[in-house]
Amino acid sequence: MSAVIIRSGIQASLQAGPRLGFRHRGMPWAGAADPLSMALANWLVENSVAAPVVELTYGGMSLTFERSARLALAGAPCSVVLDGAEKSFWQAMQVRAGQTLEIGAPPAGLRTYLAIGGGWSGDVFLGSVSTYLPAAIGGYAGRALKPGDQLTWIGPATTAPLRVLPEELRTPVSKSWALRATVSAETDWLQPEARQSLFHDSFQVERQSDRMGLRLGGPRLQCDARAEIKSSATFPGLLQCPPDGAPIILMVDSQTTGGYPRIAHIARCDRHLLGQIRPSDRLRLLPCSPDSARKAWQAKQAYFRLWIPDLVLY
Amino acid sequence: MRRFRSKVVAEDCVEFAINNLGVIHQLADQLRASGRFEDVVPGLEVLTIRFHPEQVDIAEIEARLDEAVLRDPDSSVTPEVMEIHVRYGGTEGPDLSDICHRLGVGETELIASHTDGLYPVEIIGFTPGFAYLGGLPAHLSVPRRSTPRPRLPAGSIGLAGSHTGIYALDGPGGWSIIGRTNHKLFDPARPDPFLIRPGMSVRFVAI
Numbered sequence: 034m035s036a037v038i039i040r041s042g043i044q045a046s047l048q049a050g051p052r053l054g055f056r057h058r059g060m061p062w063a064g065a066a067d068p069l070s071m072a073l074a075n076w077l078v079e080n081s082v083a084a085p086v087v088e089l090t091y092g093g094m095s096l097t098f099e100r101s102a103r104l105a106l107a108g109a110p111c112s113v114v115l116d117g118a119e120k121s122f123w124q125a126m127q128v129r130a131g132q133t134l135e136i137g138a139p140p141a142g143l144r145t146y147l148a149i150g151g152g153w154s155g156d157v158f159l160g161s162v163s164t165y166l167p168a169a170i171g172g173y174a175g176r177a178l179k180p181g182d183q184l185t186w187i188g189p190a191t192t193a194p195l196r197v198l199p200e201e202l203r204t205p206v207s208k209s210w211a212l213r214a215t216v217s218a219e220t221d222w223l224q225p226e227a228r229q230s231l232f233h234d235s236f237q238v239e240r241q242s243d244r245m246g247l248r249l250g251g252p253r254l255q256c257d258a259r260a261e262i263k264s265s266a267t268f269p270g271l272l273q274c275p276p277d278g279a280p281i282i283l284m285v286d287s288q289t290t291g292g293y294p295r296i297a298h299i300a301r302c303d304r305h306l307l308g309q310i311r312p313s314d315r316l317r318l319l320p321c322s323p324d325s326a327r328k329a330w331q332a333k334q335a336y337f338r339l340w341i342p343d344l345v346l347y
Numbered sequence: 348m349r350r351f352r353s354k355v356v357a358e359d360c361v362e363f364a365i366n367n368l369g370v371i372h373q374l375a376d377q378l379r380a381s382g383r384f385e386d387v388v389p390g391l392e393v394l395t396i397r398f399h400p401e402q403v404d405i406a407e408i409e410a411r412l413d414e415a416v417l418r419d420p421d422s423s424v425t426p427e428v429m430e431i432h433v434r435y436g437g438t439e440g441p442d443l444s445d446i447c448h449r450l451g452v453g454e455t456e457l458i459a460s461h462t463d464g465l466y467p468v469e470i471i472g473f474t475p476g477f478a479y480l481g482g483l484p485a486h487l488s489v490p491r492r493s494t495p496r497p498r499l500p501a502g503s504i505g506l507a508g509s510h511t512g513i514y515a516l517d518g519p520g521g522w523s524i525i526g527r528t529n530h531k532l533f534d535p536a537r538p539d540p541f542l543i544r545p546g547m548s549v550r551f552v553a554i
Contacts, residue, residue, distance in 0.1 A: 053386060054385070054386060055386075055475075056386040056388045056397075056472070057375060057379070057387065057388045057471065058471050058541050058544070059471045059472050059476055059477050060475045061474070158535060167474065167517075168533060168535065170535045175535070215355075215357055215358055217356050217357060218354045218355075218356050263391040264391050264473075264479060265391065265392070265395060266362070266386075266389075266390055266397075266472070268356075268386070268397050271357070288472070289474075290388070290470065291473075298357035298358075298360070300357075300358065301400070323355055323357070323358035326358040327358045327359075327400045331401065334401075345399070347385070
């Protein structure tokens with residue numbers, strides 16, 4: 034018994050925790066682009082934080098359930114309709130066999146997470162179910178979901194009362210973001226006006242942005258003559274500065290090594306927000322020392338762990 | 348006195364400048380085996396460690412690097428050689444004639460040069476299984492293309508600077524492409540999905 038996808042939206046895939054430990058073999062992490070929202074969706078249905086979820090891009094999914102299940106949505110809020118009846122976002126719901134769930138498009142934010150009690154089933158590859166589309170691994174046959182696909186899940190779900198996410202845990206989405214960031218290995222290669230601009234001006238997120246990276250328009254940041262470095266490791270959250278001066282923020286599917294100057298790094302406490310930034314949104318970077326970045330991350334985790342004890346933010 | 352100079356990349360990421368690839372890989376293997384880190388990734392001249400800041404600090408990493416025991420390379424062990432069969436030029440090596448023109452050599456001459464000798468696997472990175480191979484003769488050095496191609500087929504073989512690279516997946520790429528192989532550098536269906544690893548050497552064979 035399964036859930037049959039009727040509409041899949043622009044891009045939907047099964048995601049879970051990152052595929053840690055294989056970057057030296059060129060294997061990106063993949064995983065939920067917004068791991069906090071994944072954890073919140075899982076909390077609502079009483080799963081562990083990184084149980085596989087469906088990650089929707091711009092919402093727009095509908096699916097019919099062949100047996101009863103407990104579901105929840107978190108992330109970019111959108112309309113939720115179950116067999117014609119409107120349901121609230123941020124709270125668990127019970128669906129019966131034969132019912133159809135329709136998820137609308139979020140007015141702001143980019144990714145919405147659909148969790149199911151027990152967790153969706155998917156292919157495990159190198160320790161994670163997370164889909165990495167370019168290599169066709171993990172998830173649902175390594176590919177994005179499409180109409181007609183039959184998703185199965187590992188039951189049974191809890192029968193405890195339906196959970197509602199407390200207001201204070203609902204992460205707000207916006208069209209204008211301010212993320213904390215630290216300087217990085219080659220920040221001092223930036224020319225003085227670019228160095229000034231980095232933490233002062235606002236950038237616009239370009240259309241050519243995806244799970245690999247966010248391309249930033251706006252001020253061009255020029256480095257001095259040493260424009261390339263020997264290839265070295267790169268990680269999600271890094272800001273690279275290619276020769277054209279338009280920075281790229283690396284995301285969960287990003288390459289494991291690179292040769293462009295590393296001019297800043299989104300702080301770990303705010304990296305989960307990268308998964309919600311959509312093309313045409315505005316973005317500013319707030320300067321932050323490594324020490325205060327670490328403390329902010331600890332404080333944010335400690336706060337969410339009051340409800341979700343096993344939460345880890347990458 | 349610390350053994351290696353460090354640079355902070357982020358509050359949970361540090362890299363160490365190490366001018367010997369063999370040492371980089373030895374240290375990387377030892378750190379990875381400790382199970383203490385999120386990822387330990389060799390670069391061409393650095394070793395980068397990503398860690399969980401509640402569990403690890405930079406002082407611990409420095410101490411582990413200082414205490415690591417380094418073996419001298421064992422010259423009696425001959426490296427495993429992987430033969431990679433290549434169709435040079437034509438539509439599968441669209442930059443070959445341009446490179447020959449730029450370098451002032453004939454295609455036959457360039458192919459003969461490229462198939463002569465062993466290419467040590469320096470690091471794996473970029474995408475799953477993508478190999479950075481050293482050992483390119485200096486007279487074959489060409490820069491990256493100024494504009495990357497949006498889509499290259501898996502198996503494309505490119506040159507950039509002093510390296511030969513083999514693309515493991517279909518995808519964008521900025522190296523100058525001289526040929527293509529049918530060998531799959533990454534195949535999730537194999538018991539070991541990664542065809543080659545550092546320490547091996549590659550010999551190119553023209554077909």
